[in-house]
Amino acid sequence: MENNITTTTTDSGKTAAIISYFSIIGWLIAYFAFHKDKKTELGSFQLRQTLLYAILSTILYMLLSFVLTIIIIATGILSLIYLAYVLYVVLIVVWLIGLIGAIKGVKTPMPIIGQKAQTMFSSI
Template sequence: MENNITTTDNGKTAAIISYFSIIGWLIAYFAMHKDKKTELSSYHLRQTLLFAIVSIILGWGFGFVLGILIVTTGIIALAYLMYVVYIALFAVWIIGLIGAFKGLKTPMPIIGAKAQTMFPSI
């Protein structure tokens, strides 16, 4: 009996996996996207790469500045500002992930459109 059913996710799996840390991005890019490029996976790989870069810069930068402010002023409550940054990043991440699950090219707020022009080779 011949099985004529072919399955394809049109890059949806790679798009979803790219949202789960830099390790997920590397797996999605090298194992799933590099040889079978699709518009959807390219779109989300670009977004998640820029998101990872922005998250690292904001985390380190904000942590450094707030650390200095806490040490110099003694106001420990300033540490709660970091939570605001992390909650905002989480909300942006969720918006992108929902788009990937739906198979849509939904841009992440603030960085989504910029990512498409910054990494055109992906």
């Protein structure tokens, strides 16, 4: 198995890492424009994390929106919406930790999902 990861262009890896944090569109741009032909360890590491983050945050957002809507309609307790805010704050903190690592150019795993992303998307 070949290792197509180069270590000579840390700047392009850092650029791909940072751009990947800005939505799934940013991830696609980072992967196809900066990473696909010039793979770096940092770029691969951050792209794996942001892909899993995008998938999980989308699923959590949709699931929580659906479940809370049902519960609020059934019970009339509007204060349950604060549960969603807590989740959103946690997601933002996790995202910021990853983004700060990308800006610094270090491979800092995101809390909760960072290590799992490395094994799930090892082909990136």
